[in-house]
Amino acid sequence: MFDQQSPPTNTTGEPHRALYLRWRPKRFGDVVGQEHVTRTLRNAVKLGRPSHAYLFTGPRGTGKTSVARILYRAVNCQNAQEGDPDNTCALCRAALEGRALDLIEIDAASTGGIADIRDLREKVAYRPNEGRYRVYIVDEAHEMSNAAWDALLKTLEEPPPHALFVLATTEAHKVPPTIVSRCQRFDFRRIPFAETREQLARVAESEGMQIEPAVFERLALVARGGLRDALSLLDQLSAFAVGSIDMAVARAALSLPSIEAVRGAIDGMTRRDPSTVMAVISDAAEGGADLRLFAEELVVHLRALLLLRTGADARLSDELPVAEVAWLRERAPAWSVRALIQLVQTLWRVRATHSSSRCRLR
Ligand SMILES: [Zn+2]
CATH class of the missing domain: 1.20.272 (Zinc Finger, Delta Prime; domain 3)
Structure with a gap:
């Protein structure tokens, strides 16, 4: 699986970007530890039959938002390959550079979502600007207020054919059953220990970091299935130490x-x-x-x-x-x-x- 992992973009001379951002998966096949999700999604895209609403649940840092963004590119890509985005067409590039016109990301934690959902209700009927689908990603969906859920429910009851919703949450039990029943649900797992360890080793090698193998095991244990946390620990290590990093250095740094x-x-x-x-x-x-x-x-x-x-x-x-x-x-x-x-x-x-x-x- 790791053979398919995209190499990080070359950042020579650019300001430091967090490892977890640079190593964000770009295709379904790059996503670590969630094959049960990505295989189904890729097939749905390949068959041209994505659902109108998805509920992504699971622990933090396991890839929910990343997969939602891949889904946006996959359903809109001008040259999709077996359900995966090509990441090179104009539409994919715009999305990868944060300029996607039809990707709306709502952070429910900041506002309770009501203003965003009202705005969504007003605009959802309009055709997408550039692709086939307009994709709405609602992050921390469990933080939505009751008023926001009610407004969203009305849209989910009669979604326009070009709208696709992804509700991402760490707390699925807080999502109203009326919403859940209108979504296809995917449960993201904690990423298995060995896969986290191997991904850390792979990233470190590719970044030219010299790290004792036992350290990867230690970091994977601390991250407990959250790859984003694991990569953040690796970032902290690289900021702390120059040269080779053994267990004593890692323990002191973290x-x-x-x-x-x-x-x-x-x-x-x-x-x-x-x-x-x-x-x-x-x-x-x-x-x-x-x-x-x-x-x-x-x-x-x-x-x-x-x-x-x-x-x-x-x-x-x-x-x-x-x-x-x-x-x-x-x-x-x-x-x-x-x-x-x-x-x-x-x-x-x-x-x-x-x-x-x-x-x-x-
Ligand atoms: Zn594309």
Whole structure:
């Protein structure tokens, strides 16, 4: 799959642009980890039968907006190839350069969407300016006000043939059922651990960054399936360090707790040994680790123990390195399900209240 990844645009002499922007996928085949979505969309475009409304749900940074923009180019491309945009025709180029006339992006989080949706209602009947479809992308759709949903619903009930809507949200349960029922829904997954790690390695190599392979694994673990977050971490690393980057440099740059410290805390908990746990955590804090990140990683490990303990671990290797799963599997029998649930809940509350100034990932 990665063979199809577009090389980044040459930015020699240009101001630095974030890696996740430069490595934004440009064709359906470039999208990492969402084949179940992109295959269906590409087929729909190829057959000339896209839906009028899509609901893209899933965690942040998994490609929802990127796929919506590819869809805009794919349905309008003057020279589409097997359902993918060619990215070279005038229409594709305009879109890639942010000049698309028929791509309307609405950020529902900023306004509740009502002014934008009213504007949409007034203009939606007009033909597109240049392509076959006018595409409306509503980002953070769950933030829309009730009035905005009502207005949008009227449009979705009788959409003009040239209008295509993509509602993108991390919280699908907040989208009214009357809207959901008029959309084709796609659930974007957290990107599997190994795919995130490989994409990081690929980007780093292409960018000429010298990074110890174990660092990619560490970043992929921290990003937990969000490729945009993973690439942002890589960006922070490249800004922090010149020359080769090993694990010690990466930990210092990103305030990452070491995996040994996380394991040490888990071991202490497994042995019901609070003084060890406290010692490990205070050592980590003194070493510069971000305690909120530490708490998040403990939650990830404890949740994994819970899945192992209950036999629901079939897809655990999508989230954690194989060695980490094996290490946890040895410790799972010492735990009760009840104790794990209580600990996860407690730590989640700690994480929510412990704000961090150093690493605002999520
Ligand atoms: Zn094109």
